[in-house]
Amino acid sequence: MSFNTFGHLFRFTTWGESHGAALGATVDGCPPGVALTPAMIQHSLDKRRPGLNKNTTQRNEPDTVEILSGVFDGRTTGTPIQLTIRNTDQRSKDYGEIAQTFRPGHADITYHQKYGIRDYRGGGRSSARETAARVAAGGVAREAIKSIAPNVQIKGYMVQMGEKIIDRARMDWAQIDQNDFFCPDARAAAEWSDYLAWLRKDDHNSVGAMIEVVARGVPAGIGAPIYAKLDTDLAAAMMSINAVKGVEIGEGMAAASLTGRENADEIFMGQGGPEYSSNHAGGILGGISTGQDIVVRFAVKPTSSILSPRQSIRIDGSPTEVVTKGRHDPCVGIRAVPVGEAMMACVILDHLLLDRGQTGGARGAIGPGA
Numbered sequence: 364m365s366f367n368t369f370g371h372l373f374r375f376t377t378w379g380e381s382h383g384a385a386l387g388a389t390v391d392g393c394p395p396g397v398a399l400t401p402a403m404i405q406h407s408l409d410k411r412r413p414g415l416n417k418n419t420t421q422r423n424e425p426d427t428v429e430i431l432s433g434v435f436d437g438r439t440t441g442t443p444i445q446l447t448i449r450n451t452d453q454r455s456k457d458y459g460e461i462a463q464t465f466r467p468g469h470a471d472i473t474y475h476q477k478y479g480i481r482d483y484r485g486g487g488r489s490s491a492r493e494t495a496a497r498v499a500a501g502g503v504a505r506e507a508i509k510s511i512a513p514n515v516q517i518k519g520y521m522v523q524m525g526e527k528i529i530d531r532a533r534m535d536w537a538q539i540d541q542n543d544f545f546c547p548d549a550r551a552a553a554e555w556s557d558y559l560a561w562l563r564k565d566d567h568n569s570v571g572a573m574i575e576v577v578a579r580g581v582p583a584g585i586g587a588p589i590y591a592k593l594d595t596d597l598a599a600a601m602m603s604i605n606a607v608k609g610v611e612i613g614e615g616m617a618a619a620s621l622t623g624r625e626n627a628d629e630i631f632m633g634q635g636g637p638e639y640s641s642n643h644a645g646g647i648l649g650g651i652s653t654g655q656d657i658v659v660r661f662a663v664k665p666t667s668s669i670l671s672p673r674q675s676i677r678i679d680g681s682p683t684e685v686v687t688k689g690r691h692d693p694c695v696g697i698r699a700v701p702v703g704e705a706m707m708a709c710v711i712l713d714h715l716l717l718d719r720g721q722t723g724g725a726r727g728a729i730g731p732g733a
Contacts, residue, residue: 369603371591372720373507373713375500379448380482381490387447388496390433390503392716395441397507404428404446404502410545410701411498424451428499439507446499450492463677466685468667475678491605491695494702501705504712511715514580519704520547522660523573524555524694545700563693569666572696576601576659576703578711581646583637583654584726585714592650593657593714600706601661606695609662613645637729657711661703663696 368376372392379386405428412426426448433444462483465472470489474481481487508515520539522529529548539545542552562568586593594612601610609616618626621643629640639655646657668687675685692698718724727733 369600370709370713371596372716373504373709375497375503375709377493377496377500379450379493379496380487381450381485381492382482382487383450385447385449386493386496387445388500390444390446390500392713393433393439393441393444393503393507394510394716395439397439397503397510398437399430399434399439399444399503399506400437401428401430403506404430404499407498407502407505407701407705408448408495411495411698424495426495428502439503444503446496446503448495448499461685461687463679464683464685465675465677466667466687467673467675468664489605491692491698494605494699497604497709498701498705501701501708504705504708508708508712508715511712511719512580512582515711516579517576517704517707517711518579519574519576519700519707520545521572521696521700522547522575524558524696525570525572527551527555527558528573544697559693567670569669569691569693569695571665572663572694572699574661574663574696574699574703576661576707578646578657578707581652581654581657581711583652584722585711585718586647586651587714587717587721588650591717592647593652593710594645594647594650596710596713597657597659597707600710601659601703604661604663604699604702604706606663606666606699607661608664611645611660612647613658614643615645615660618643632730652714657707659703659707661699663699666692666695 367378368374370392374392375388375390377388408426408428412424429447431445431447433440433442469486471481471483474489485492505517518536518539521544529546529551533550534547536547538547538549542549544552544555546552546555562570597612598610601607614621614626626643628643631638639653642655642658644653645659646653646655668691670686672684672686675683677683
């Protein structure tokens with residue numbers, strides 16, 4: 364099995380390679396009647412596409428999405444939606460020197476060990492270029508969410524670059540789209556710009572990052588116990604993104620250093636229903652949403668393609684030194700932000716549909732008269 368499909372009721376299958384003619388996604392399970400045009404999806408793709416600023420790869424792809432099926436008169440029909448994105452700025456010659464060489468930190472060696480053949484042009488299927496298809500599928504999910512749960516907001520942002528961390532006291536969502544880093548801390552964004560310029564030009568190096576994605580307005584009660592937990596699917600979604608090495612929900616790893624009194628989110632009865640003193644759980648208890656913000660973080664490793672020489676081997680086993688040429692992101696975490704948003708949207712929509720199918724939206728009463 365190839366395992367190129369993600370989701371339960373709302374499912375998408377991505378296809379294509381970094382230097383192939385095109386890539387895209389086949390989306391199935393989208394409800395009928397959802398307003399959808401290429402422009403609605405393009406907004407998300409434009410946030411992810413390369414060549415937008417000096418801090419990302421200078422591969423200049425327009426990432427224009429085409430809808431080939433599943434939409435009629437501007438609305439989804441309930442049938443599979445075929446999304447296609449043409450590759451227009453490949454430079455496969457940049458990769459000729461590594462056709463017989465395994466780049467350290469890349470999937471070159473594992474793809475060869477598994478399949479006995481690999482597309483060395485930009486990493487082929489293992490390239491982060493594949494994430495453009497995910498973002499397109501996420502664009503469909505966002506529009507469907509608007510029709511089912513219009514109060515839901517999904518926002519991603521960078522909270523850390525290397526050892527440089529934002530000051531949460533200065534967090535401002537209005538700043539996220541005002542800088543190259545999707546950073547909610549304007550002062551941190553200015554510092555990161557200088558740091559990344561030095562890292563790229565002088566140190567010939569790259570750096571990792573931490574991304575946080577929040578879903579606000581998600582109703583209580585979506586998700587399911589045990590094997591279809593909302594946080595299970597969110598963790599799988601984020602972990603499937605290229606270069607991601609760790610995922611946290613809510614307090615995450617830091618919960619290990621807390622006591623029970625500190626970690627338990629106390630519950631009070633408010634005018635509109637249950638309210639919580641804190642959100643260490645990240646908006647999910649027992650795999651089911653609480654109605655609070657759903658908070659997910661994921662760690663992105665440093666880009667492995669760097670100009671600094673690294674030791675490796677060739678297919679014949681002989682030693683070699685690798686200097687990766689071409690156009691690469693000095694911090695791949697920057698363009699991972701819209702990818703994380705897309706995966707959040709896909710999971711939230713999937714679980715909204717699953718809940719509608721199982722419970723019809725019915726909820727247990729809490730409060731006077733329950």
